[in-house]
Every structure is written in structure tokens, then in C-alpha cells.
Amino acid sequence: MMKHLLGLLFVSVFIITSALVSSPAMAAIEVHNFKSPENEARYQHLIDELRCLVCQNQNIADSNAGLAYDLRQKVYEMIQAGKSDTEILNYMVERYGDFVLYRPPVKGYTLLLWFGPFILLFGAVVLLIRFARQRKDLEVFDEAELQDIRTLLKQTSGDPK
Amino acid sequence: MKMRFLWPLTLFALLAGLLGIGLTLDPKKVDSPLINKNAPAFDLGQLNDSTLHISPDNLKGQVWMLHVWASWCSVCLGEHPLINRLSTMQGLTLVGLNYKDDRLAALSWLNKLGNPYQAVAFDPEGKAGLDWGVYGVPESYLIDKHGVIRYKEVGPINDTVLKETLLPLIAQLQAETL
Numbered sequence: 001m002m003k004h005l006l007g008l009l010f011v012s013v014f015i016i017t018s019a020l021v022s023s024p025a026m027a028a029i030e031v032h033n034f035k036s037p038e039n040e041a042r043y044q045h046l047i048d049e050l051r052c053l054v055c056q057n058q059n060i061a062d063s064n065a066g067l068a069y070d071l072r073q074k075v076y077e078m079i080q081a082g083k084s085d086t087e088i089l090n091y092m093v094e095r096y097g098d099f100v101l102y103r104p105p106v107k108g109y110t111l112l113l114w115f116g117p118f119i120l121l122f123g124a125v126v127l128l129i130r131f132a133r134q135r136k137d138l139e140v141f142d143e144a145e146l147q148d149i150r151t152l153l154k155q156t157s158g159d160p161k
Numbered sequence: 162m163k164m165r166f167l168w169p170l171t172l173f174a175l176l177a178g179l180l181g182i183g184l185t186l187d188p189k190k191v192d193s194p195l196i197n198k199n200a201p202a203f204d205l206g207q208l209n210d211s212t213l214h215i216s217p218d219n220l221k222g223q224v225w226m227l228h229v230w231a232s233w234c235s236v237c238l239g240e241h242p243l244i245n246r247l248s249t250m251q252g253l254t255l256v257g258l259n260y261k262d263d264r265l266a267a268l269s270w271l272n273k274l275g276n277p278y279q280a281v282a283f284d285p286e287g288k289a290g291l292d293w294g295v296y297g298v299p300e301s302y303l304i305d306k307h308g309v310i311r312y313k314e315v316g317p318i319n320d321t322v323l324k325e326t327l328l329p330l331i332a333q334l335q336a337e338t339l
Contacts, residue, residue: 053296056188066261067296070287095201095294097194127168134165 030069032076039079046075046088051100059102193294193313200227200304203289208259208267208281215256215282221308224334225254228278229290229300231262232270237299240317241274247323248277252335257281260290260298303327305334 034040044061050071052063060068060075071092078088089101098104106114141149195201200217207213217227228244230237248255257278259267264283271281284290293302296315303312312330314322 070291094194097191099191
């Protein structure tokens, strides 16, 4: 019995650690030679930030789709050509819209997206406070009511104390 | 006092309404930021003759449609009869963009099913497609006489879109003066 338990423990520890250690799966193995480690970090950051439009809930770093491959290639080429991050993101937005960014910019029609949750939270807090106050009101009895309660309790259980 | 019990109900109705609207939206329909912008330039060889080049600049002054398709795209197969019909229409120049395809496969596809295009640009690597914001096939862009993209349809054109949106828009763009 003890042996079994130990075995089980060992297996679960093994599974958990291997899950923690393994790096996030890259969709495809692509070899890119960057001019500097900074450029490589920028590349990694940009492909994490860009959405794959075919498989909409993945970024282009994680996607196997042909379009994601093309976009990664384009990001690589633009970095090699010395373009800045802003220039690369602008290039993508000009063609695919804000939707291509996982973090859309704060502007007119994205205001609700950015601040809607906070408005809802505020509303919920206001409602909560209101309900809490009403509850308290219910618990307050005046002297006459308390007298009634005492009489009733005396009648049912004999001794109120 | 009664109103207190109406609150949760109202909230529920609002939320249900909001989610209901969300269900009717198609997340695949991403509005193109290129609408009302100049059509991106390309200079590509034609599918049937790579020495002949085609560029949106050549088409200024005409109302034209760029139809993105590929022989590997099964949805294009279903859409093709409608594109063939569209090609007989007066006042619309139909240009194909053969996207990430094999030249021979694309040519035999057109031979078998009919070639509705006045010219087909051959884009095997999808570079022009990337510039146009193509993220799937088929896609169709309607471009006015000034070279401005006025409409984009993602996915196949169906009869409803053709009758209710495209035909009126084409007539409107035709009527515009240069």
C-alpha cells in the first residue's frame, strides 16, 4: 500500500515538474539569424503581441497557419531592415486593423472595451452598498416592536432570558 | 418597494440582450481598415504569361474588382459560378489575384471551370495578399475609378450580397465622375 502511494506521488511530481519546465510550444521551427540579441527579443515580443487572423484566439507566435507564418516572416524582414517596433505594428494595423493587436489602443470606440469592466464594477459596488444599507434598516426595531417580540418569546418558550 | 425585485430582472434582461446581439455577430468578419483608402500597389506577373505585368495603377478610371482565389480553395469552387456570371456584367473589370497557388494547378482550374477574369495576377508567396490585408480566400475588393477601395467581402459572395450590396454599389461607382 505504502509502495503504491509513493509511486503515485513520484509520478505526479514528475508530471507537474515536466509541465512547469517545458517551454511554451512554438508552432514551427524557424531559423532566423538576428543582428543582435535585442533584435531577437523584439521579434519574440512582436510576434507575441500580434493576433493570427485565421485562428483568432492565438497570436502569430503560437499559430501554424500559413498567414501566421507570413506575418512572422514580415516581422523578421522589417526588423532586419531596421524598422522600429512602432513602424512594424503600424504596418500591420494599416492592413489588418486594430484587431491584429492583442492590446488594442485606447481610442473612441475602444473606450467601452477598456473601461466597461470598471464601470460595471463601480455599479456592482454601488448596488452592494445599497443592499447592505437596506439590510441594516430591517434589523432596527423600535421600542414597541421589541416589547411585542419579548411578549411573543415569553409566550412560546417561557423564559426570554 | 416592488422595484427592488425588478432590478435583478432588468439586469438579466440587459445582459441577455447584450449576449444575444453578440451571438448574431460573426467574429470572422473583421472590418478592413483599407476601406476608403487607396488600393495598395503591386506589380505582379500575370498567371498565363509572367512577362505581362499587372498593377492597380493600370486600372485607374475603371470600376474594378480584385477577387482573391486559389485552386486549393474549396469554397472558391462553390463561388465560381457566381463569379462567372459577374464577369458578363457591363461596367465591371474583374481582376483575379491567384493567392499562394501553383501556376499549373491554377491554369488547369480555370481551363476546366471557365475563366471569368480579364487578367489574373500571380502571387505565389502571398506578398501582395499581405499588403491588401488578405487573411483567407476567397476575398473580394471593389475599387472605384479613383483607385480607392470601397468595399470588401470576406468569404464567398452569395446571391444576397450580390443583389443587395454589390450591384447597387457598382452602379453607384459607375455613376461617379472621374
